[in-house]
Amino acid sequence: MREGAGRWPLVGREPETDLFTEALADRRWRGFVVGGAAGVGKSRLAEECGDRAAAEGLRVGRATATAAARTVPLGAIAHLLPTGVDLSDPVAGFAAVARGLNAGPDRGRRVLLVDDVQLLDSASALLLRQLMDSGVILLLATVRTGEPQGMAVTALCGGDVVRRVELTVLRAPQIEALLQTVLDGPVARRTLHELIAASGGNVLYLRELVLGALTAGDLRGDGEIWHLREGRLPGTARLTEVVGARLATADAAGRSVLELLDLCEPLPLADADALAGPRVPAALERSGLVRVVQDRRRVTVRLAHPLYGEVLRAGLPVLRRRDLLLG
Structure with missing residues (x-):
């Protein structure tokens, strides 16, 4: 490396x-x-x-x-x-x-x-x-x-x-070039696709994912190409801290929507509006925490990044989970 x-x-x-x-x-x-x-x-x-x-x-x-x-x-x-x-x-x-x-x-x-x-x-x-x-x-x-x-x-x-x-997130060819430079060698296609999907092209997230996988021994080179062990993509404490700080910008009502999305996304926009009021999903979209997707007449809300769900899930108590699902 x-x-x-x-x-x-x-x-x-x-x-x-x-x-x-x-x-x-x-x-x-x-x-x-x-x-x-x-x-x-x-x-x-x-x-x-x-x-x-x-x-x-x-x-x-x-x-x-x-x-x-x-x-x-x-x-x-x-x-x-x-x-x-x-x-x-x-x-x-x-x-x-x-x-x-x-x-x-x-x-x-x-x-x-x-x-x-x-x-x-x-x-x-x-x-x-x-x-x-x-x-x-x-x-x-x-x-x-x-x-x-x-x-x-x-x-x-x-x-x-x-x-x-x-600046926007990196595209797939840029990520591939960056990883090859960092690791001093090519990356397997499956590994590349997993890192692209998990990081969303965010350079900081990508860096912490790679460092976490290297530290855990889950990202290894065989002398020719780098492979990520299947099903293993650990992050770092720094990654959890960064994502947590990003999620903390949402107020209490917004946090409820984010937690519900973690449990059952995609969520119909009407359900998100009913939970917190129409202004809250709109504010979350403006801040880049969620994406609102329209498919013909169906409008749904999703978390803007897959890592948001992992961090939310790790900090969600069992009883809070139950309250959200039963509410």
């Missing part, structure tokens, strides 16, 4: 990285935003773009916005600001920050990578937009779709000087 538990190679995202290289060379661009659902590889792509900028000799700063840092003005980017700058006066403070960032022998435009920009506080967003518009920084940001988009996204991701790309 060529790659361990570290960063996986970037396979299938070459067009997006080339677009960043173009934005880097053209000073008219003030920002490059990578959007997409959780786990599709936004952060990995942004890291690759940051590495490209560093290889070109640009200074690259990195920050991650979090819900906790959001409660503190400038909390996520404080470590990137020049020391001793007084930001109590926004106008004078911005000028001081701009001068500080341009000071020193390696002066010039910086690239600032901000992960999960939708969680950025308003003070950070306003300051970064000023630095973008003045040409001091090129913002390289990731934003998670399917979640509320607040003031930071509006301030930083809009306008005709910000280039935005949307």
Whole structure:
């Protein structure tokens, strides 16, 4: 196996990285935003773009916005600001920050990578937009779709000087190429189909499934080709944590619908509406947790990803299961 538990190679995202290289060379661009659902590889792509900028000799700063840092003005980017700058006066403070960032022998435009920009506080967003518009920084940001988009996204991701790309799940040929690179060898067709079906093309899910199968000894190479032991596709604790956090974005009513779907999907849309009200399935669909499928006159609801059902099932007590089925 060529790659361990570290960063996986970037396979299938070459067009997006080339677009960043173009934005880097053209000073008219003030920002490059990578959007997409959780786990599709936004952060990995942004890291690759940051590495490209560093290889070109640009200074690259990195920050991650979090819900906790959001409660503190400038909390996520404080470590990137020049020391001793007084930001109590926004106008004078911005000028001081701009001068500080341009000071020193390696002066010039910086690239600032901000992960999960939708969680950025308003003070950070306003300051970064000023630095973008003045040409001091090129913002390289990731934003998670399917979640509320607040003031930071509006301030930083809009306008005709910000280039935005949307990542989707990987297609089957991209997954095959990625696995062959990671495992340093071809994968059996049945194994490939099982990994594609289980991951849904989500890079994070795929990574955790492969690492789990390797650790358990269920994914093995015979010197020529990699095979997954039939009926064995363990994940990792990290995978359960990631999927659980995704499911936790649903409120109590939405969780009831998800749990019922785990037990008896596909579920007629009318039954889901009766259980929680019509707004709840609609909200779950908008957030990417369920799919609503219409086949002629029949409209059904399904979980959007097979791994959602596995995690839901593992945490569903027997009595709760009975209540759902009898309700």
